[in-house]
Amino acid sequence: MNLLQAIFKPIAHVPKYQSDGAAIRDITDPEYVVIPLEYPGQILFKPEVKAGDTVCQNQIIGRSSLGSCVHASISGVVKEIKTIWTVRSFNVPAVVIERNDQPPMSMDEMFERYGQPFESASTIQKLRASGVISSWTTPGRFHLEADVDEYPEVKHIVIKGVNEEPTIFANEKLLEENPKMIVQGIRLLRDIAPRAVISLTAPPRLVEWAKQQFPDLTRVVGIGDEYKDRIERLVVSRVTGAYVPNTMPYREKGIGVLSVEYLLTMVDALERTRPFITKCVTVASCHESRSVTVRIPLGTPIKTILDRLNWPSKDYARILVGGPMKGIAQYSDETPLTKSSHGLFLMTDDCVPDETVLTCINCGCCTKVCPINLQVHLIGRYVEYNMIEEARRYHVEACNECGLCAYCCPSHRPLVQLIRMCNQSEK
């Protein structure tokens, strides 16, 4: 039966998941959190605390050269400042805080310690003090904090109400649960960029609802649950009419892209509610096609989340931060989740695919499913035989690493890995 289904399904048909329909669950009591002080290539914070200090939730523990801050996501004692391996396998400094149950620091005190009382701070200072960094450049390989002293002119703002991965529902749920704050957020965006067209992407079932709830929006665009329709760069291109390749930040074409979650943290920051210290993460596993969305303090280790959900981490053979298509496999369950982690995907031994690399038979499935028309069959073979220069002629750098090519390859070739190898090898 499964074989029959596999035969008649369209080739680029990635399995679909369902949101559990329940409210976002709060996890507030990790024993400790690990807060990285560096997002490599993006931002580096200088610590403002030292081992042994007592810190309160919301307290600034690090500050970058431009005044962006990072905060303690729980109250506790700084155990140490040490280097850790991040989700993306960078070795960076981090602050380890062990929880005690002090009350959080008030926002006014936080702003005072920042050196700029809330009332007199400019919008950008408020955002920096609250740890909310430039929205117009995220996500981008070329995101440097110094680039955004002023907000660039944006003509089009896209609010992502749908996550890219088929197993992540964080934005969808936040959209459904916080319509009032989103109305506020849209008003804020209007203030910042008065002439911009503001669009929202939403799951089809929420499109009509969103149109009623957010009359300030220019457009609400429904995004189906087919993975190939959810790839971010293509969604943005469909919404705005301009395709921004992966090699270019959105801002260069006057487009700002931000998620619902980001919009909410922005509202929190400008309304003096709280700094950016929590994150919504959807946890899914390969067996049940259901998922749970939780809100965690930044820096919570994977293990703590799984323990609180009663999904013991020892049951799984592979843990991904992100989803199955673009997620990053973690070698340890102690990796802390940070601002750029949106989901967890857990795979048992029997779900982990074999890495049997066979020869390419030139069937062309990869090239057919590639959403940006890359000649994947050629690139894969060039890189396999170390002909990096030849492969580069086929615009490998434009790849979004969506993973559809490797997903449908009957030879199970690691095509995305080969493309990454090509992009990261030296010229």
Next chain:
Amino acid sequence: MTNDMSRKYSVASSPHWRYAFTLSNVQRLWLLALAPAMVASIWMYGWHAARVMGLAVFFAVAFDALANRVIPSKDSTANYSSVTLAIILAFMMPYDSPWWLILVGSFIMIVVGKKLFGGTGAYPAHPAMLAFAMLLVSWPGRFDYTRSLLAIDWGTKMVEPLRLVKTLGGGAENTFLWQDLLMGHQVAGIGNALVLYLLIGGLFLMLIRRIPWQTPLAFLLGHVCMAWILNLVGPGEFASPLFYVLSGGTVFAAFFLATEYTTSPVNPIPRLLYGFLGGLLLMLIRAFSNYSDGVVFAILLINLGNPLLDRIRPKVWGVEVTGNA
């Protein structure tokens, strides 16, 4: 604490989901698509057809396994590609082929045509076509289908239709009923002219998207166009387009030979051109060469054009005008 963990997890590069489909699945689907013709062939030719197919598969798999032992490669014998190739070669053989002819054919197909170039995915020309061409050139007398089928009578004229039209002119097509041609009641190899059964299998492969629609349709279109032009130019000399499509291995070539993955293009426009060119060449060979059915040479010729045609590529999204590539 953070970095001394009790347990390590398996890591790999994304994506972590794979379509549950492997090379051997794909090849088995091809065999499934060839199955109607295989069954019909055994039904029509009796145990001789089973013998030819069985010997071809046996020799091909044996040579594949031997070659793999001498030169180990990632193209394993277990992926069924040799079986598919063997069936395709067998389909073109006359039903009284001696075992040694099949042995030589299988050797050329697997060892020379496939393994010497590096196995599935690496050969420049269809191995089964290469082998068949060599056999046809070396032992032309063995491939006189008309003589080989003297013992069988299906109530139709037991002469190779294309040969008859070639010698007697276009009018000879009236000797044959199109129904007979469609049902495979015509003198040919054991499987390559079972038009209806091959069509069923080919459409199945197309429906499940394991072969593109462009190549076979363009192939048939090219063939019909050329036949129509020739028919206009010399009505007495050439038969009607429908006759050429139904006789010999036209449908077999369109659905099973021109669509062979390794030797056919990947992009949509090249696929159209490739197919069209194939059909056109096939008609030219049928019209102006000494061979009555030129499928094998038409396929080998378009195989040569494959890398060149595949240079016509769709534009990559978001990349400025290309220039060099």
